[in-house]
Amino acid sequence: MTSQETAPPRKAPGQGTATPRLIGVDAARGAALLGMMATHLMPTFGPAPQWEPTMVGLVFSGRSAALFAVLAGIGLALTTGKQQPRSGAELWSARGGVAMRALVIAVVGLTLGGLDVNVAVILVHYAVLFLCILPFLGLQLKALCFWAAGWIVGSPVLAYLIRPMLLDAEPPLQLGHNPGWEDLESPGRLLADLFFTGYYPVCQWISYLLVGLVIGRLALTTAKVQLMLLTCGIVAASVAKVLGTLAMEAWGGRAALSVLPGTRGYPLESMLQVNLTGLQQVDSWWWLATASPHAGTTLDLVHTSGVAAAVVGFFLLLGRVSERVGVNVLILLSGPGAMTLSLYSAHVWVVSSFTNQPLPAGWTDEGMYWAQALCAISIGVCFAVLGRRGPLEWVAHLASRLGSYRPAAVG
Structure with missing residues (x-):
């Protein structure tokens, strides 16, 4: 969630301009920030009793948070060798830096978790995702593609099988609130919530960082790759959403799920369009056939990953235009996108x-x-014009440098 994850720090005025990659990736992150803020502040459902989905719910729910996670993977790829991943001592040094950055993000997330706020804070899950992705940082592109595809297909099934056992425990291994410092006293419940029963289940969300690593290992400065991300992302997102809609509306999925006792509350039809949070998604394999936001299914992961790829490709193309005209036309997004942890x-x-x-x-x-x-x-x-990092970005950068430090060999 910090700009240091995506590229070297931007130069101060008079020392050159930021690269198109940094501009495009930061702009995508800025768009994700504004999208998440929209879902936090504006209604995603209309008034009772219809609870019709709002435009904010239909456009941003599930997609903005997924974009953040995919961008995290892209940033990790860019700071660990770009197209050629680091190896040996350099790789271990990079892993140390990522781990320390994750620690900073976790501390911020646990602190925010103590606030009384009707927002599902993503930061603790984000930090755990950073730690879980460490073993994959040294993999080549082909291996990453296989891992990403396998994780997208397999993790939803694994979660579906494990989640009922965790929810059936006494008490259920689910927090029902944002992770906070007090939850460290019950580590089993905290880990179960983070990985399987919470709002951003790490088990499935690792898929987003793997997809991001795949994207980040591509030649992102080339127009060919940028166009490929845009077009392939749109195709993947569209196909996944069409299949999910057919499964629910034409092949009997919604009818089968609507009779389950755990689907009371908002109309299931509206929840399938906006957000499945709050539904335990047990007792029917039909749950795995949805492409609904926050469903954590294969179709949901493909759809939101496709949207993220398309958004990244779009802003990278705009970054190319920005470079050619000599004006940072994306600064309204790339500015806040470079300091999203603080904002x-x-x-x-x-x-x-x-x-x-x-x-x-x-x-x-x-x-x-x-x-x-x-x-x-x-x-x-303002921070972009001054060439400064955000306050929390500065702390994360310092922690990363400390974690990646390796004393020079004496010989």
């Missing part, structure tokens, strides 16, 4: 101050979103 954390803290309280007089959900979005953009642009 995301500030966003969660601000939202917590309004949780379970009425908005100030004259404010609406949309107004609150645009106010925070404009603040994030303004702050990000």
Whole structure:
């Protein structure tokens, strides 16, 4: 979630401009940040009793968070050799840096977890994903492709088989809230929630970082690869969504799931379009046939990964245009995208101050979103112009340097 994951730090004014890759990747991350903020601040379902999906729910739910994770994999690939992964001592040094960065992100996430906020904070899961991906950092592109495909196909089945056992435990091994410092006292429950029963199940979400590693090992500065990401991403996302919709609406999936006792609350039809969070997704193999946001199924992983690839390809192409015209046309997104850890954390803290309280007089959900979005953009642009890292990005960068330090051999 920090710009240091994607490329070397941007230069200060007068020392040259950022590379197109950094601009495009940071812009994609900025778009993901604004999309997640939209799902946090604006309704994803309409009013009762219909609970119709809103445009925000239909467009951003599930996709923005997945884009963050894919971008994390891309960033790790770019900092561990790009097209040629590091090996030997250099690889172990890079792994140490990634592990220390993960520690910083986890500390921030556990601290935010103590806030009373109606937001599913992703940072602790994000940190665990960084640790889980360490063994894959030295793999070549072909091997990564096989691992990514296998994980996308196999992890949803594994989760479906294991999750009921964890939920049937007494008490259930599920937090029902954001991970916080107090949860370290029950490590079994915390790990079960992080990997299988929580909002961002690491078991399936490793797929996103593997997809990101695959993308990051490509020649991202070439127009051919950028166009391939855009077109193949759109095709993959579209095919997965069509298959999921057919399975639910034409082949009997929704009818079979609607009779299960755990699907009461929001209308299942709306949840299948917006978010399956809150449904335990047990007692029917039909759950594995959906492409719904936050379903964690193969079709969901393919769809959201495809969307992420297309978004990255799109912004990389715009970064190419930006380089040719000599103007950073993406700075409104690449600025905040270069310091998302700081801005995301500030966003969660601000939202917590309004949780379970009425908005100030004259404010609406949309107004609150645009106010925070404009603040994030303004702050990000200012830091970009000054050539500075965000405060939490600076801490993460320092931790990464400490973790990757290897004393020079004496001979």
